[in-house]
Amino acid sequence: MYGTNAWDDAKIIAARPPKNAVDPHRPYASLVEPECAANGQIEDVATIFLTNRECPFRCLMCDLWKNTTDERVPVGAIPEQIEFALSELPPAKHVKLYNSGNFFDRQAIPQADYEVIAKRVSSFDTVIVENHPKLCGDDCLQFRDLLVGKLEIAIGLETIHPEVLPRLNKQMTTNEFQRAVEFLSENEIATRAFILLRPPFLDESEGIEWAIRSISFAFDAGVQCCSVIPTRDGNGAMEMLLTDGSFEPPTLRSMETVLTDGLAMERGRVFVDLWDAERFYDCEQCGPARRARLAQMNLTQRLLPVVSCGCEATR
Numbered sequence: 001m002y003g004t005n006a007w008d009d010a011k012i013i014a015a016r017p018p019k020n021a022v023d024p025h026r027p028y029a030s031l032v033e034p035e036c037a038a039n040g041q042i043e044d045v046a047t048i049f050l051t052n053r054e055c056p057f058r059c060l061m062c063d064l065w066k067n068t069t070d071e072r073v074p075v076g077a078i079p080e081q082i083e084f085a086l087s088e089l090p091p092a093k094h095v096k097l098y099n100s101g102n103f104f105d106r107q108a109i110p111q112a113d114y115e116v117i118a119k120r121v122s123s124f125d126t127v128i129v130e131n132h133p134k135l136c137g138d139d140c141l142q143f144r145d146l147l148v149g150k151l152e153i154a155i156g157l158e159t160i161h162p163e164v165l166p167r168l169n170k171q172m173t174t175n176e177f178q179r180a181v182e183f184l185s186e187n188e189i190a191t192r193a194f195i196l197l198r199p200p201f202l203d204e205s206e207g208i209e210w211a212i213r214s215i216s217f218a219f220d221a222g223v224q225c226c227s228v229i230p231t232r233d234g235n236g237a238m239e240m241l242l243t244d245g246s247f248e249p250p251t252l253r254s255m256e257t258v259l260t261d262g263l264a265m266e267r268g269r270v271f272v273d274l275w276d277a278e279r280f281y282d283c284e285q286c287g288p289a290r291r292a293r294l295a296q297m298n299l300t301q302r303l304l305p306v307v308s309c310g311c312e313a314t315r
Contacts, residue, residue: 007169007237015236020066022051024073030085036269036301038126038190038224044092046124048085050078052108055101057132059156060168061199063235064100066099067224072107086120094126096148103153104139111139118146128152128192131170133180141187152190154227155180160214164201174217175207186187192225193218195259197272198250199231200241207231207250211258219267228258228272230280252280252290253313256306259284259294263303271298283311290314 002224022028029049037043054068082097097117101108109117121127131153135262144151160174161164182193195214198207215226233242241247255272262270272294281287286309293304307314 007060007167009169012058012060012169012237012300015240016065017041017236018066022067024051024069024077025080025084025215026086027051027081027085028067030089032089032251034299035094035271037094038269040301042299043094044090045094045096045128046089046092047081047084047096047098049101050081050097050109052078052099052101053105053107054198055132056105057102057169057171059158059170060237060241061158061196061231061235063232063238066235068100075110075112076116077119078109078113082117082120086166093124095121095124096128097121098130100132101130102132102135104131104135104137104143106139111142114139114143115146118143120150122148125149126152126190128154130154130156130194133176133313134153134158136180136183140189144187144189150190152192153184154192155223156194157214157218158194158196158294159199159210160217161199161206161210164210167201168199177218178221181218181223185222190225191223192227192269193202193221193223195226195228196228197228198248200238200247204248204251204254208254208257211254212261215258215262215270216265216267219265223268224261224272225271228255228262228270230255230277232276232279249280251282251313252277253282255280256290257296259297260303263297263301274298282313283309286310286311288313 027048028051032044032046034042035045053066053072197211218226233239259272277291286307289307
């Protein structure tokens with residue numbers, strides 16, 4: 001276990017570089033990519049990265065605040081962003097409305113926009129949003145009832161490590177996560193969990209162990225899907241932790257191990273996030289082939305033969 005310095009809102013904010021300039025009437029990014037759906041089929045998913053007010057839960061490892069506003073966006077701005085993105089994107093069966101925080105934070109997504117948002121996404125089979133356990137309540141049910149398709153809520157569990165989770169400034173407990181998933185499940189809302197691979201204060205072997213344990217915990221709680229996020233630097237605080245030895249990014253080998261063990265559970269879908277996976281390569285010769293293998297495992301949800309290479313990383 002690494003150092004014990006406490007990180008609160010003030011210290012995390014003080015470490016930040018400046019935010020990016022964003023337009024409250026436009027999403028800051030959007031894309032369509034394939035994903036293994038709940039039915040086991042590979043189907044296209046549109047992801048719209050909505051521009052809105054910064055999340056009030058300032059997690060130690062988060063960098064999503066970079067593309068947020070300081071004030072709540074005007075009523076009508078979020079539907080406008082969605083309409084703009086969908087006019088630019090190819091067709092898809094499912095949509096993710098990711099807002100760099102919590103969809104049901106009324107200071108982020110105005111409640112007055114729910115009905116119009118639901119109309120904008122009425123052609124999709126599934127609408128996936130992200131939310132904090134403490135904000136999973138009646139607003140979720142109101143939005144669910146407005147949708148044509150099914151609602152799925154992604155919740156950041158991060159880790160169940162009893163010492164690390166409190167130090168991430170996540171402002172939640174594993175019990176609160178369980179209660180949120182139970183509430184959503186009872187109300188026919190699907191859930192997925194975000195799991196951190198090697199958060200701060202863990203070494204490589206601990207990072208692997210606790211990611212796998214966290215996946216198992218999430219499935220025990222009732223989620224249908226786990227998305228494993230390799231922890232990255234880039235938000236100011238993480239660079240400071242990197243400098244003082246409290247954090248190191250995970251290796252590609254760790255990503256392989258956790259995805260393999262997660263899929264072997266056969267309890268639900270497990271994905272590993274491969275955005276900028278090149279930064280995790282521990283061998284430039286076999287790195288691209290190993291990334292391609294992980295991408296195929298994400299899509300097929302099947303274990304595939306390991307990539308052979310003479311490097312230390314594959315021995």
